[in-house]
Amino acid sequence: MAARGRAVETLPKLIRSLRKDSPSSTRRQPLPSLRRAFSLYDQINLIDNVPEDQLRFQGYTDTGFTVNGVNYEGSLLCVGHLLTSWVPNKFSQITPDSLSIFQIIRPIPEILILGCGRNIEPVDPELRHFIRSTGMKLEALDSRNAASTYNILNEEGRIVAAALLPNGVSS
Numbered sequence: 001m002a003a004r005g006r007a008v009e010t011l012p013k014l015i016r017s018l019r020k021d022s023p024s025s026t027r028r029q030p031l032p033s034l035r036r037a038f039s040l041y042d043q044i045n046l047i048d049n050v051p052e053d054q055l056r057f058q059g060y061t062d063t064g065f066t067v068n069g070v071n072y073e074g075s076l077l078c079v080g081h082l083l084t085s086w087v088p089n090k091f092s093q094i095t096p097d098s099l100s101i102f103q104i105i106r107p108i109p110e111i112l113i114l115g116c117g118r119n120i121e122p123v124d125p126e127l128r129h130f131i132r133s134t135g136m137k138l139e140a141l142d143s144r145n146a147a148s149t150y151n152i153l154n155e156e157g158r159i160v161a162a163a164l165l166p167n168g169v170s171s
Contacts, residue, residue, distance in 0.1 A: 062168025117169030
């Protein structure tokens with residue numbers, strides 16, 4: 001019981017020290033947490049011990065993303081442990097050809113998270129049909145929430161893919 005009391009006393013000090021030590025950047029914005037069951041989740045990340053080869057989005061800018069501590073500019077395509085630049089730089093350029101890698105990738109991801117940029121965009125029926133024909137489900141979100149959703153599904157061990165436009169892209 002005494003150990004629990006010490007832990008409860010130490011927690012606020014730990015949170016304050018983490019806030020002081022964390023570098024603040026005016027341009028780079030952290031991704032929002034979609035997990036709100038634990039009210040201190042934003043201050044204490046309980047699932048930060050992910051394997052080194054597992055991709056994890058940590059932040060975003062108007063022109064790119066931070067993945068596993070590395071800043072990437074432009075659009076990104078993530079499949080399993082593969083992270084690659086992706087040609088489309090606006091939503092209208094996302095076509096079945098730009099996603100043709102999913103015709104040869106195995107195992108096929110169960111879901112493709114499409115980051116549309118700043119706002120959610122309606123997906124062309126031809127593109128939706130192509131994605132369904134590969135055996136994947138489609139979730140179209142703004143890029144900020146798409147990156148967070150990718151992290152959560154990836155941490156759960158699900159086979160997931162993400163095609164993300166930078167957050168600064170708008171229709």
